[in-house]
Amino acid sequence: MIFHTSPMVRNGAGFRAGGGQIEVVTSYVYLGVTFTSLPGPFSMRQVATDRLTRGYAALAMLERRCHQAHFQEPRTKGWLFDTLVRPAMMYAATVWAPGLTVTQWSAIERPQVRMISRLFRGKQSVPHDIIRAELAAPPMAVEALFQTICFIQRIRDLPTDRLTHRALEASIQISELGYERAWYTQVRVWFDSHGLDMDRLPPFQYDPDSPHIHLSRRERNVVLRQDLWQLYISQTWHTPHMGSRLSHYRDQFIDILADGFIQRPRYMDTHMPHSLRVAIGQLRVSSHRLEIETGRAADIPREERICRVCTVEMEDEEHFVCRCSAYDGIRGRYETLFAGQPTLREIMDSRDQRQLGRFLLEIQSHRDSLLQPTVALHTGGRQSQLTDFFIPRRAAALPPSAHIPSGVTLQQAQISRARRRPRDIGYRAPRLHRHQIAEIQACDHRAMEERRSQMMADPVAAIRVALTPPPPMYHILHPTH
Numbered sequence: 001m002i003f004h005t006s007p008m009v010r011n012g013a014g015f016r017a018g019g020g021q022i023e024v025v026t027s028y029v030y031l032g033v034t035f036t037s038l039p040g041p042f043s044m045r046q047v048a049t050d051r052l053t054r055g056y057a058a059l060a061m062l063e064r065r066c067h068q069a070h071f072q073e074p075r076t077k078g079w080l081f082d083t084l085v086r087p088a089m090m091y092a093a094t095v096w097a098p099g100l101t102v103t104q105w106s107a108i109e110r111p112q113v114r115m116i117s118r119l120f121r122g123k124q125s126v127p128h129d130i131i132r133a134e135l136a137a138p139p140m141a142v143e144a145l146f147q148t149i150c151f152i153q154r155i156r157d158l159p160t161d162r163l164t165h166r167a168l169e170a171s172i173q174i175s176e177l178g179y180e181r182a183w184y185t186q187v188r189v190w191f192d193s194h195g196l197d198m199d200r201l202p203p204f205q206y207d208p209d210s211p212h213i214h215l216s217r218r219e220r221n222v223v224l225r226q227d228l229w230q231l232y233i234s235q236t237w238h239t240p241h242m243g244s245r246l247s248h249y250r251d252q253f254i255d256i257l258a259d260g261f262i263q264r265p266r267y268m269d270t271h272m273p274h275s276l277r278v279a280i281g282q283l284r285v286s287s288h289r290l291e292i293e294t295g296r297a298a299d300i301p302r303e304e305r306i307c308r309v310c311t312v313e314m315e316d317e318e319h320f321v322c323r324c325s326a327y328d329g330i331r332g333r334y335e336t337l338f339a340g341q342p343t344l345r346e347i348m349d350s351r352d353q354r355q356l357g358r359f360l361l362e363i364q365s366h367r368d369s370l371l372q373p374t375v376a377l378h379t380g381g382r383q384s385q386l387t388d389f390f391i392p393r394r395a396a397a398l399p400p401s402a403h404i405p406s407g408v409t410l411q412q413a414q415i416s417r418a419r420r421r422p423r424d425i426g427y428r429a430p431r432l433h434r435h436q437i438a439e440i441q442a443c444d445h446r447a448m449e450e451r452r453s454q455m456m457a458d459p460v461a462a463i464r465v466a467l468t469p470p471p472p473m474y475h476i477l478h479p480t481h
């Protein structure tokens with residue numbers, strides 16, 4: 001294959017090898033990167049798009065299978081994601097990851113965030129870091145950093161006469177000359193943005209040159225991955241400059257252990273119905289409809305987001321769960337949750353998470369019923385009383401045909417829908433009738449008989465046929481043979 005942009009090569013077509021002509025192409029894919037002869041500066045955008053397409057395809061397959069099996073267990077879904085989707089997305093990340101922009105990175109992170117967010121139907125506006133913290137899952141960037149550091153260390157360990165080692169050295173030299181688009185420069189800038197120093201790469205706790213501790217490559221990889229994940233957590237959650245949502249989540253919900261890792265919340269490890277998990281998760285990530293959240297969207301000052309149920313104080317998660325007097329009766333029935341005046345954090349971390357989910361669902365539905373408009377449609381009043389209210393008085397004087405208001409009535413809509421999408425109700429005759437099924441069975445029987453008689457006539461040929469392996473998938477497509 002020849003990859004060349006000059007028209008002289010394309011039109012000349014004079015290269016031959018082994019008796020055949022060598023193909024001249026305008027684009028080819030190597031290590032996941034599509035190289036084309038298109039004009040303009042080379043960018044990694046197309047790679048990011050390609051990886052995203054692969055990732056979403058794998059994720060769709062995963063979600064479909066889980067949906068078919070009614071399977072929503074978070075931890076296992078996380079493992080499935082790590083096995084099926086992450087490798088598809090992170091293929092050859094060493095090559096393209098350092099060259100991506102911040103926007104492209106956030107697109108790369110999105111499939112994982114969507115998968116986790118779907119577990120509790122979080123809103124789209126919830127920051128990615130909060131969503132990932134719910135499952136204690138490291139971002140894709142950590143995986144890409146890990147791959148790149150492994151790659152650099154592996155090449156450094158190679159003998160100096162190897163081509164890859166020389167290529168790395170060449171890239172370092174070009175980078176030292178000040179070229180911004182060199183791979184090594186991009187890696188250094190990218191490492192810098194994640195707080196890593198090229199001269200002092202993790203694993204931090206172990207000196208790889210120490211004569212006393214010898215780590216195998218596998219052990220070193222484990223330590224390296226943990227170091228990167230720890231570093232990311234401390235950069236995200238221990239920084240003084242963070243948004244109000246992140247700091248609220250950090251103060252109220254996230255549990256960062258002494259060794260620097262995020263503890264996965266208890267409800268993610270508990271077997272419970274999906275609706276309960278949604279109730280707990282939405283409260284944790286602020287995907288609810290409490291005043292503190294709706295007021296944010298409506299730009300109401302924080303102090304004025306007063307609880308509409310008791311009108312005493314600001315309605316935030318703590319007021320809703322622990323204090324609002326409207327739900328005192330319900331709290332009384334959940335003694336185990338509220339024994340000993342617990343804080344919001346203690347309640348959310350209580351041992352019986354199913355109980356917590358049921359409580360949250362109950363106070364939510366109670367709140368909805370209290371805040372619903374007082375017009376009750378099902379209290380026996382005729383609906384016409386409502387509609388009559390909106391029909392102008394003068395309509396009564398007009399002839400009966402003019403009484404029908406313009407627009408579509410419910411009945412008309414149903415009729416037109418039925419006309420658009422005819423739907424047969426009741427018994428549906430089977431596609432295959434009894435005599436057709438009998439015919440298929442007889443046909444199959446005849447084929448079996450034929451094979452048996454062949455076997456009797458020429459056993460050697462029949463055995464040879466039986467021993468020849470069928471093409472792959474043949475047994476699935478032809479189950480009777």
Ligand SMILES: [Zn+2]
Nearest residue numbers: 307309310324
């Ligand atoms: Zn209240």
